[in-house]
Amino acid sequence: MNASIEAIIFDCDGTLVDSETPGLDVLHELAQAEGISFSRAEAHAQFRGVRIDDCIDWILSQRANRLSSVPAASAAALPVQRGASLAPNDVRAGESAAHFRTRFLQQFRHASTQRFREGISALPGAAELLARLQRPFCVATNGPREKAELTLRLTGLRDYFGAHVYSAYEVGSFKPDPGLFLHAAAALATPPAACAVIEDSLPGLQAGVAAGMQVFSLHPPAGLPAALAARLVFIESLADFDRRLHG
Numbered sequence: 001m002n003a004s005i006e007a008i009i010f011d012c013d014g015t016l017v018d019s020e021t022p023g024l025d026v027l028h029e030l031a032q033a034e035g036i037s038f039s040r041a042e043a044h045a046q047f048r049g050v051r052i053d054d055c056i057d058w059i060l061s062q063r064a065n066r067l068s069s070v071p072a073a074s075a076a077a078l079p080v081q082r083g084a085s086l087a088p089n090d091v092r093a094g095e096s097a098a099h100f101r102t103r104f105l106q107q108f109r110h111a112s113t114q115r116f117r118e119g120i121s122a123l124p125g126a127a128e129l130l131a132r133l134q135r136p137f138c139v140a141t142n143g144p145r146e147k148a149e150l151t152l153r154l155t156g157l158r159d160y161f162g163a164h165v166y167s168a169y170e171v172g173s174f175k176p177d178p179g180l181f182l183h184a185a186a187a188l189a190t191p192p193a194a195c196a197v198i199e200d201s202l203p204g205l206q207a208g209v210a211a212g213m214q215v216f217s218l219h220p221p222a223g224l225p226a227a228l229a230a231r232l233v234f235i236e237s238l239a240d241f242d243r244r245l246h247g
């Protein structure tokens with residue numbers, strides 16, 4: 001395996017840093033406060049690896065009048081879809097969809113930052129793997145740079161990456177689109193086929209495969225399509241990847 005891998009692209013949340021769980025918990029709590037009735041497990045399944053704008057659109061869609069006739073349990077089972085059609089106003093009198101998005105995003109950024117500062121950790125084996133790597137490597141995240149910088153710093157991983165932290169917000173391409181990973185490969189001066197991607201979310205796995213990279217699935221989400229699963233290498237941990245890479 002190691003002879004064919006020239007560079008490594010890491011996702012951040014849930015792959016290097018245990019920020020996915022507290023961030024999704026905050027999102028679930030805020031959605032519940034807006035009247036969305038669904039479980040913590042459903043929220044994690046709905047939103048894992050999905051960019052926040054699409055999560056907010058999903059929450060808005062649940063509040064829209066066009067779903068008023070859908071039973072709550074059925075509505076909660078609907079998948080997050082990019083660019084969902086939304087009613088112009090939510091159920092709060094006088095609050096536009098645009099205002100809701102802005103307000104909710106501000107609440108989420110503030111609450112999640114506070115939750116991260118209360119204590120997050122690097123995933124087991126992350127620091128050891130990064131310290132051993134002799135190949136180029138980087139972070140490529142769907143989150144904003146500020147979040148990646150904060151969580152990597154809080155977990156002691158930031159200094160390993162130097163200038164090689166790439167955000168979909170800056171690149172203008174969000175997973176599952178492959179553009180972020182292709183940008184990272186170009187920045188590392190490595191052909192996509194010689195790059196390994198380590199991911200934990202469905203959009204990230206899809207992006208890595210679409211980019212033509214070697215994709216390693218950490219904590220694979222439930223219900224992976226068989227065609228996608230056939231393109232993945234499943235790893236139990238970052239230490240498992242370390243052993244495969246270094247023997």
